Amino acid sequence: MSQRKILPYIEVLFAVVVWGASFIATKVALRDVSPVTVIWMRFAMGVVILGAAVAARKEFAWPARNEWAYFALLGFLGITWHQWLQSNGLVTAQASTTAWIVATTPVFMALLGWLVLKERLGWMRVAGIALAALGVLLVVSRGDLQAISLGKFGTPGDFLILVSAPNWAIFSTLSRRGLQKHPAARMMFYVMTLGWLFTSALFFSGAGPSEIPRLTLNGWVGIGFLGIFCSGLAYIAWYDALQALEASQVGAFLYLEPLIAMLVAAVVLAEAITWAALAGGTVILLGVYLVNRPTKPA
Numbered sequence: 001m002s003q004r005k006i007l008p009y010i011e012v013l014f015a016v017v018v019w020g021a022s023f024i025a026t027k028v029a030l031r032d033v034s035p036v037t038v039i040w041m042r043f044a045m046g047v048v049i050l051g052a053a054v055a056a057r058k059e060f061a062w063p064a065r066n067e068w069a070y071f072a073l074l075g076f077l078g079i080t081w082h083q084w085l086q087s088n089g090l091v092t093a094q095a096s097t098t099a100w101i102v103a104t105t106p107v108f109m110a111l112l113g114w115l116v117l118k119e120r121l122g123w124m125r126v127a128g129i130a131l132a133a134l135g136v137l138l139v140v141s142r143g144d145l146q147a148i149s150l151g152k153f154g155t156p157g158d159f160l161i162l163v164s165a166p167n168w169a170i171f172s173t174l175s176r177r178g179l180q181k182h183p184a185a186r187m188m189f190y191v192m193t194l195g196w197l198f199t200s201a202l203f204f205s206g207a208g209p210s211e212i213p214r215l216t217l218n219g220w221v222g223i224g225f226l227g228i229f230c231s232g233l234a235y236i237a238w239y240d241a242l243q244a245l246e247a248s249q250v251g252a253f254l255y256l257e258p259l260i261a262m263l264v265a266a267v268v269l270a271e272a273i274t275w276a277a278l279a280g281g282t283v284i285l286l287g288v289y290l291v292n293r294p295t296k297p298a
Contacts, residue, residue, distance in 0.1 A: 008244035011237035016253045018225075018234040020260030023095035024268050025222040025230070026087055032219035033211040035087035040203040041212075041223045043079060043196040046231025050189045053236050059186045070178065071190045072198075078171040079195020080202075085164040093157030096271050099261030100139045100281045101161045103254075103288060107132045108169035110291045116173075128290025131283050136162070138280030184239040192231065251292070255285055 029038045054060050063071055090098055107129050113119035121129075140154035140162075178187050203209070215223070241250050258281055265271040 008241040012241035012245070012250050012253045013256075015234040015238040015241070016257050017260055018229045020099065020257040021264045022226060022230040023086075023090060023098050023261050024264045025225045026090050027095050027222075027269060029215075029219050029222035029226065030087065030091055032215045034207070035084065035091065036199065036202045036206060037208045037211045038087055038223060038226070039080075039083045040196070040199050040208060042226040042231055043083075043192055043199065045224070045227025046235075047189070047193050047196050049228060049232030050185065050192060050235060053232075054186050054189050057185070059183050060189075061186070063190055067178075071187075072194050074171060074175060074178070074191045075194030075196075076198055077167060077174070078191055080198040082164055082167055082171065083195075083199075085160045085167065089157035089160030089164065091157055092155040093161050094271050095265040095269060096258070096262040096273075096277055097139055097154070097158060098161045099258035099265075100277065100284055101136055101158065102165055102168075103258045103281075103284055104132050104136060105165045105168050105172075106288050107291050108166040109172060112166070112169050112173055124293060125291050128287040128293075130287070131290065132287030135280045135282070135284030135287060138276050138283060142274060142276050184242065185236060188235055188239070255288075258284075 026038060051060075086098070086102075110119075110121065110125055111129065114121050140158045142154075175187070175191075182190075238250070262271075262273060262277060262281070266273050
């Protein structure tokens with residue numbers, strides 16, 4: 001295989017590894033500052049890097065007047081609200097648990113397509129949805145399903161992370177229209193910039209600016225990793241891979257993300273790798289696979 005053909009696979013693997021480690025980097029940064037400060041600093045870096053890439057590729061163009069509200073909605077859902085849910089969730093949720101829950105996003109996309117677009121589910125997808133739900137219950141209950149029957153659903157952060165999964169499904173579904181008219185990197189630049197501006201209102205109206213001096217070396221490393229790699233370089237690598245490979249080939253790499261997060265969390269945060277996490281994670285991935293499995297035409 002030539003270097004030109006190998007490069008897209010290297011890029012998509014890089015993106016998935018980086019995004020898998022993002023949950024751990026967020027928890028490290030949250031030891032020093034609040035979630036809003038982490039989000040604001042992260043995407044301040046990401047906007048600069050992504051904007052520079054769009055300019056270098058000569059893809060920049062102002063959105064049409066009737067598109068500003070659309071991109072503002074995407075910015076709020078995909079950046080401001082989504083990252084608020086995940087960053088606040090990670091205050092109490094484990095990084096590895098978070099990654100497994102986020103992995104269920106394709107399941108929520110299938111449910112959204114069924115509810116809104118009237119797309120057919122079929123028994124295979126229904127079984128996949130049920131399996132993914134069971135897997136989430138195993139992960140958040142640490143294997144104690146009886147605790148859920150008593151009204152105990154993991155940590156408060158687990159609930160916020162669970163809400164973030166359907167939110168990202170809604171964001172992804174709404175994004176389809178824009179991707180038909182704009183290159184993916186340019187559109188993400190619009191979305192990221194507007195979402196960062198919304199977050200700026202929260203950052204400057206609160207204690208955000210006064211928190212920055214509290215950052216330790218580890219905190220700066222965590223935020224730098226999130227901004228430069230997760231919100232900047234990983235997006236560029238991901239979209240480059242999407243241009244060179246089929247979407248199904250690129251999407252398959254996402255199955256690695258929670259596994260990477262679990263391993264990095266064990267090394268960096270000393271989070272235990274439990275049988276419940278492994279079993280629940282396996283069930284989640286099986287469910288997601290069944291949901292995304294191509295169906296034969298009738």
